[in-house]
Amino acid sequence: MPSFMKPQLPKGMRDFLPGDMLRRQYVTDTVTDVFETFGFEPIQTPVLEMYDTLMGKYGEDAENLIFTAQHAEGKSELALRYDLTVPLTRFFSMHENELPLPFKRYHIAPVWRAERPQRGRYREFYQCDADIIGIPGMEADAEVLSVTATAIERLGFHDFVIKINNRKLLTGIGQYAGLSGDALNSLYRTIDKTDKIGLDGVRAEFSKNGLPDSVIDKMIPLLASAQNIKGLAAGARMIGSLRETLEAFPTAMEGLNELETLAQNLEASGVPGDNVGLDFTMVRGLSYYTATIFETGLVSDDPEESVGSVNGGGRYDDLIGLFRKESLPTVGTSLGIERLMYLMERRDMYPATLSKTVVQVLVTVFSAETRRASMMLAATLRRAGIRTELYMQDKQVGKQVGYADKKGIPLVTIMGPDEVSADQVKLKNLLDGSEITVPTDETVLKIKALLEQRP
Amino acid sequence: MPSFMKPQLPKGMRDFLPGDMLRRQYVTDTVTDVFETFGFEPIQTPVLEMYDTLMGKYGEDAENLIFTAQHAEGKSELALRYDLTVPLTRFFSMHENELPLPFKRYHIAPVWRAERPQRGRYREFYQCDADIIGIPGMEADAEVLSVTATAIERLGFHDFVIKINNRKLLTGIGQYAGLSGDALNSLYRTIDKTDKIGLDGVRAEFSKNGLPDSVIDKMIPLLASAQNIKGLAAGARMIGSLRETLEAFPTAMEGLNELETLAQNLEASGVPGDNVGLDFTMVRGLSYYTATIFETGLVSDDPEESVGSVNGGGRYDDLIGLFRKESLPTVGTSLGIERLMYLMERRDMYPATLSKTVVQVLVTVFSAETRRASMMLAATLRRAGIRTELYMQDKQVGKQVGYADKKGIPLVTIMGPDEVSADQVKLKNLLDGSEITVPTDETVLKIKALLEQRP
Numbered sequence: 001m002p003s004f005m006k007p008q009l010p011k012g013m014r015d016f017l018p019g020d021m022l023r024r025q026y027v028t029d030t031v032t033d034v035f036e037t038f039g040f041e042p043i044q045t046p047v048l049e050m051y052d053t054l055m056g057k058y059g060e061d062a063e064n065l066i067f068t069a070q071h072a073e074g075k076s077e078l079a080l081r082y083d084l085t086v087p088l089t090r091f092f093s094m095h096e097n098e099l100p101l102p103f104k105r106y107h108i109a110p111v112w113r114a115e116r117p118q119r120g121r122y123r124e125f126y127q128c129d130a131d132i133i134g135i136p137g138m139e140a141d142a143e144v145l146s147v148t149a150t151a152i153e154r155l156g157f158h159d160f161v162i163k164i165n166n167r168k169l170l171t172g173i174g175q176y177a178g179l180s181g182d183a184l185n186s187l188y189r190t191i192d193k194t195d196k197i198g199l200d201g202v203r204a205e206f207s208k209n210g211l212p213d214s215v216i217d218k219m220i221p222l223l224a225s226a227q228n229i230k231g232l233a234a235g236a237r238m239i240g241s242l243r244e245t246l247e248a249f250p251t252a253m254e255g256l257n258e259l260e261t262l263a264q265n266l267e268a269s270g271v272p273g274d275n276v277g278l279d280f281t282m283v284r285g286l287s288y289y290t291a292t293i294f295e296t297g298l299v300s301d302d303p304e305e306s307v308g309s310v311n312g313g314g315r316y317d318d319l320i321g322l323f324r325k326e327s328l329p330t331v332g333t334s335l336g337i338e339r340l341m342y343l344m345e346r347r348d349m350y351p352a353t354l355s356k357t358v359v360q361v362l363v364t365v366f367s368a369e370t371r372r373a374s375m376m377l378a379a380t381l382r383r384a385g386i387r388t389e390l391y392m393q394d395k396q397v398g399k400q401v402g403y404a405d406k407k408g409i410p411l412v413t414i415m416g417p418d419e420v421s422a423d424q425v426k427l428k429n430l431l432d433g434s435e436i437t438v439p440t441d442e443t444v445l446k447i448k449a450l451l452e453q454r455p
Numbered sequence: 456m457p458s459f460m461k462p463q464l465p466k467g468m469r470d471f472l473p474g475d476m477l478r479r480q481y482v483t484d485t486v487t488d489v490f491e492t493f494g495f496e497p498i499q500t501p502v503l504e505m506y507d508t509l510m511g512k513y514g515e516d517a518e519n520l521i522f523t524a525q526h527a528e529g530k531s532e533l534a535l536r537y538d539l540t541v542p543l544t545r546f547f548s549m550h551e552n553e554l555p556l557p558f559k560r561y562h563i564a565p566v567w568r569a570e571r572p573q574r575g576r577y578r579e580f581y582q583c584d585a586d587i588i589g590i591p592g593m594e595a596d597a598e599v600l601s602v603t604a605t606a607i608e609r610l611g612f613h614d615f616v617i618k619i620n621n622r623k624l625l626t627g628i629g630q631y632a633g634l635s636g637d638a639l640n641s642l643y644r645t646i647d648k649t650d651k652i653g654l655d656g657v658r659a660e661f662s663k664n665g666l667p668d669s670v671i672d673k674m675i676p677l678l679a680s681a682q683n684i685k686g687l688a689a690g691a692r693m694i695g696s697l698r699e700t701l702e703a704f705p706t707a708m709e710g711l712n713e714l715e716t717l718a719q720n721l722e723a724s725g726v727p728g729d730n731v732g733l734d735f736t737m738v739r740g741l742s743y744y745t746a747t748i749f750e751t752g753l754v755s756d757d758p759e760e761s762v763g764s765v766n767g768g769g770r771y772d773d774l775i776g777l778f779r780k781e782s783l784p785t786v787g788t789s790l791g792i793e794r795l796m797y798l799m800e801r802r803d804m805y806p807a808t809l810s811k812t813v814v815q816v817l818v819t820v821f822s823a824e825t826r827r828a829s830m831m832l833a834a835t836l837r838r839a840g841i842r843t844e845l846y847m848q849d850k851q852v853g854k855q856v857g858y859a860d861k862k863g864i865p866l867v868t869i870m871g872p873d874e875v876s877a878d879q880v881k882l883k884n885l886l887d888g889s890e891i892t893v894p895t896d897e898t899v900l901k902i903k904a905l906l907e908q909r910p
Contacts, residue, residue, distance in 0.1 A: 018560070039842060041814075321459060392592065406555070
């Protein structure tokens with residue numbers, strides 16, 4: 001038996017090595033930049049919330065996946081956050097006196113869910129959310145959709161479609177077909193399966209659930225009328241054509257009006273019409289949505305790329321009301337950056353200039369006698385902001401250069417006894433194999449010039 | 456009874472509002488930049504570790520503070536990480552085939568400890584670590600101390616002293632005084648109290664613990680000889696003067712040699728001599744240190760600033776051996792950024808240009824008729840990378856300008872019917888009250904010029 005312990009990671013959780021981190025930072029920096037360009041402000045909440053803060057918000061299936069936490073002498077049960085939305089509502093309710101209204105925030109942070117791990121699904125993964133609290137009108141929904149499209153585009157994706165729907169319209173369609181009360185609520189769960197079982201399957205399930213044929217026959221054609229309509233213009237035409245049919249149903253008309261205003265706002269915001277679609281069969285699982293809902297997918301025939309939607313969101317006007325006297329209208333978007341990163345990796349979409357190391361220069365050490373000169377050179381480069389590694393082992397310079405090459409460090413300095421006595425530095429460019437010798441006090445300028453030339 | 460739930464944070468944990476976040480990001484960005492300038496690479500490990508990974512590493516007192524975690528169907532006990540050092544050793548042992556050696560990494564992330572909350576002490580707080588794995592020589596210790604001094608200085612602190620000691624020297628002093636085995640190990644705990652009880656107190660406690668007077672009389676003068684010696688030069692002289700006394704004790708001599716080499720390397724690395732000190736009474740609590748140890752404090756008479764050390768670290772050559780066949784020499788530093796931020800706040804050290812909002816421009820909406828023009832303007836500014844908020848409520852323009860002012864947004868655009876028909880934008884600078892009107896297609900350039908002028 002070995003006297004050491006086998007190192008082990010918890011199931012479904014990951015380490016990130018430096019190369020992984022540089023790619024992840026590229027993605028989160030890009031998204032952060034887009035979020036801030038749209039005026040969303042950063043906030044942060046603790047990883048642990050009170051258990052009671054999370055419970056009763058997501059539905060039973062989801063809540064079974066929550067990790068709980070406690071310590072030896074703790075009296076209250078804690079839990080690791082399941083998403084960033086419920087923590088936002090808790091946060092806002094506690095700090096609203098210090099926050100502007102409307103409050104626009106973004107939050108990029110890990111969440112925990114004890115799901116069965118599978119491709120692209122982890123038990124600790126990042127969410128990437130932007131939400132607006134306090135605006136009832138579709139201006140806010142347009143902002144949230146516009147920031148979503150811009151972020152996905154800025155990462156390099158063009159073949160995406162944001163499918164939009166409105167829960168009020170779905171409810172209205174049910175009313176038009178003759179349903180009310182609980183029967184309306186149970187609609188969503190069945191319609192949500194359209195992607196998997198098709199509208200024929202939905203029809204069969206409605207029947208099995210005891211809906212009368214007269215109701216089903218009125219509903220299915222309406223749902224089918226806007227299944228996967230691509231483009232803002234086509235969507236707007238479809239909405240117009242439904243007005244007459246649904247005229248007598250105020251909730252449906254509210255939904256249609258909201259969809260129409262939203263489309264106008266998206267157009268004015270410059271969201272490319274081709275990246276938007278209308279889909280009355282898209283429902284979104286979570287129970288807290290109240291009006292606009294949306295979901296983004298990539299157009300791809302590659303089965304290896306079928307990762308599900310890369311974004312989702314919508315309006316949840318009642319959620320904050322669980323923590324304060326009166327609720328406030330809220331709308332938000334969540335980017336699935338884990339899936340986006342999986343696709344970027346697969347499609348080789350990361351910029352060619354993205355390095356696998358932060359280091360720009362390796363300062364080699366020729367011998368014990370020249371160590372002091374190399375240390376002083378490293379200190380000079382670092383003071384100039386150049387990311388510098390000082391070699392720390394006793395090895396031949398050739399081996400040190402090989403180390404730099406293997407690690408992907410582009411430049412290497414060499415100061416042997418000759419260079420030290422001549423107050424010079426030999427500078428090797430590992431990208432093209434060139435080598436020059438420069439006076440020590442010109443090294444910083446020369447290195448900065450070489451780094452700027454990089455492809 | 457209200458029908459909503461009082462929002463509540465777990466004890467000792469915090470939310471960060473946008474203004475807090477911008478200050479925290481300034482600090483972590485500064486430290487990240489310094490770490491990378493020294494060639495440390497970013498990594499990340501999960502928040503949760505296997506319970507057994509953490510246990511038996513920190514000592515019983517510390518391990519009582521660990522938060523455990525689990526989920527409904529989980530078979531293995533998990534725990535929230537207590538620091539970033541044990542996760543690093545677990546990480547390295549699992550991935551060493553994919554990592555360069557030496558491996559230099561930094562990690563800035565929260566850790567959890569169920570301590571009694573008090574000023575500047577939280578149950579979720581950030582650690583900020585840089586470590587070097589694989590180098591036995593003092594070159595690595597010098598790198599770690601040099602990056603520490605540079606980071607603290609770059610944040611704006613100048614009145615700090617990094618106190619250095621070496622556990623081998625402490626052991627050697629004990630041997631010189633006549634101790635061996637367990638008696639040596641128990642020395643540390645008493646000497647560690649010097650700060651609180653003084654050397655007289657240490658003498659008394661030694662006596663109480665049953666150490667013979669002859670031993671105590673030999674030890675105390677040596678400890679006193681380097682209590683709070685300030686400056687590299689003075690430290691080097693003191694080390695030199697001890698060589699004769701300790702000549703016959705190899706462990707002590709090893710410690711002295713290491714301290715001497717370290718001092719030479721620090722000098723060559725350009726670490727200001729005044730920011731370094733020697734202190735034989737400084738021990739550091741954690742049991743895993745094996746040679747160099749250090750601790751940084753600020754020189755201050757203000758009782759409100761007595762927050763303890765703002766940095767600590769040292770060499771722990773045996774820790775990785777708990778997860779792999781043979782251990783590897785390792786040395787690291789940890790910046791107490793929570794305490795540093797507390798002091799920066801108190802001393803008003805954040806740059807005056809640090810804003811409390813990310814937003815650079817508020818695009819106001821004059822009326823429903825001009826909304827479309829304002830939305831298009833916002834889209835144009837955002838495409839140009841200007842951080843833009845589009846006002847989303849129906850309020851008088853005066854109120855919208857007031858909102859910008861209160862929020863700290865420096866620039867405001869106004870497009871009333873006159874401006875829209877003349878294809879112009881009115882641009883208000885809230886910093887100096889000036890106002891100009893520019894053609895719409897020159898707005899981006901004009902705004903960028905105004906933002907660059909900011910103090």
